[in-house]
Amino acid sequence: MGRSPCCEQAHTNKGAWTKEEDQRLIAYIKARGEGCWRSLPKAAGLLRCGKSCRLRWINYLRPDLKRGNFSEEEDELIIKFHELFGNKWSLIAGRLPGRTDNEIKNYWNTHIKRKLLARGMDPQTHRPLAAAPAGGPQQQHCHYQMEPQKRAAAADHSEAAVATNSPEASSRSSDDDEAPALAPPPRRRQRHLDIDLNLSISLAAYQPPEGTGSAIEPLTATTKREEGTAAAVCLCLNSLGYRAGVECACGSGGSPSSRSQWARDFLQAAPCYRG
DNA sequence: AACTCCATCAACCGCGGAAAG
DNA sequence: ACTTTCCGCGGTTGATGGAGT
Numbered sequence: 001m002g003r004s005p006c007c008e009q010a011h012t013n014k015g016a017w018t019k020e021e022d023q024r025l026i027a028y029i030k031a032r033g034e035g036c037w038r039s040l041p042k043a044a045g046l047l048r049c050g051k052s053c054r055l056r057w058i059n060y061l062r063p064d065l066k067r068g069n070f071s072e073e074e075d076e077l078i079i080k081f082h083e084l085f086g087n088k089w090s091l092i093a094g095r096l097p098g099r100t101d102n103e104i105k106n107y108w109n110t111h112i113k114r115k116l117l118a119r120g121m122d123p124q125t126h127r128p129l130a131a132a133p134a135g136g137p138q139q140q141h142c143h144y145q146m147e148p149q150k151r152a153a154a155a156d157h158s159e160a161a162v163a164t165n166s167p168e169a170s171s172r173s174s175d176d177d178e179a180p181a182l183a184p185p186p187r188r189r190q191r192h193l194d195i196d197l198n199l200s201i202s203l204a205a206y207q208p209p210e211g212t213g214s215a216i217e218p219l220t221a222t223t224k225r226e227e228g229t230a231a232a233v234c235l236c237l238n239s240l241g242y243r244a245g246v247e248c249a250c251g252s253g254g255s256p257s258s259r260s261q262w263a264r265d266f267l268q269a270a271p272c273y274r275g
Numbered sequence: 276a277a278c279t280c281c282a283t284c285a286a287c288c289g290c291g292g293a294a295a296g
Numbered sequence: 297a298c299t300t301t302c303c304g305c306g307g308t309t310g311a312t313g314g315a316g317t
Contacts, residue, residue, distance in 0.1 A: 016285075016311080038302065054303080055286065090305060105306075106284055 013047045017056055021046055025053055026061055059102045066098030070107055078104060078112060083126040 013021070028044035034057070037050035046053060070078070074096060081092040089101035089108075096104065113123040120129050 014287075036302090051288090051303085052286075058304095059285075087306065101305075102285075110283060 012041075012049050012052075014052075017060075021048065022056070022061060025057060029057060029061075055102075059100045062100075064098055065100065070099075070111075074099070075112060075115070078108065079116065079126075082108065082112075082123075 024044050024046055028040065032043075037054045040046075040050055040053050041048045044053070048056075077096060078092060081095055085091045087105075089105045093099050093101040093104050108123075116123045116126070117129070121127065122129050
């Protein structure tokens with residue numbers, strides 16, 4: 001695990017990149033493509049370590065980078081994805097075309113944190129600051145306890161829905177995002193009433209899919225209980241715009257498969273934000 | 276004009292996971 | 297199965313510039 005830094009070699013430049021170094025790196029990657037960062041500096045004639053080259057390329061030189069200010073829409077997406085993923089900047093960046101993890105991380109720390117605080121929200125928990133998260137385990141948002149991969153998988157299902165609705169959401173929200181420091185924090189308007197990306201996980205009585213094949217990846221993942229019996233963990237998307245605020249009822253009545261199918265149809269119909 | 280404080284952002288550091296040997 | 301190597305990530309730092317005094 002881990003290893004000594006790759007940049008210990010003498011004769012490697014550090015600090016800000018010069019125009020010439022940038023040009024060399026761009027020219028090399030254009031000619032040979034990305035990959036094997038370890039050997040790239042030597043091959044490209046750069047006195048830099050591979051890590052430094054990679055970072056420079058990914059965060060600054062890549063041609064598909066957007067640059068410029070973040071839009072209100074991007075702000076809201078970042079907040080939502082941060083709520084889902086936590087500080088998984090690369091996951092968030094992967095869902096915001098043209099933005100890098102470093103950029104988003106910096107933007108979060110310098111802008112959005114304050115913005116959320118001005119709204120009276122805790123930037124880490126995305127909960128109202130007044131309501132301290134002292135509640136029991138069941139009070140915790142499940143997605144904070146999910147493995148990043150699982151959360152990412154869940155978000156892969158949900159992000160299209162966000163994208164579909166985000167323009168509306170951002171236009172609706174833009175009026176109260178200006179001058180956040182002056183905004184009175186208490187009793188903020190509920191945002192994104194149409195889309196609530198909170199994921200809830202609940203144990204539900206496991207029912208094998210009725211006669212359906214496994215071609216469709218269900219939103220219900222099975223896991224093993226300690227005693228070895230199968231239990232279903234429902235990853236339902238609460239109130240996907242049609243039943244706002246209604247708790248998951250997968251475990252009680254209704255047909256889970258039909259509801260899952262509806263969610264899939266909804267999400268698949270939504271155009272991907274990445275275009 | 277000089278100084279301090281603060282915000283911003285590019286770059287570095289060190290760790291963990293995965294792949295390769 | 298174990299070790300080594302590489303890549304990618306998140307946290308942190310330092311340089312820079314603008315605002316305020």
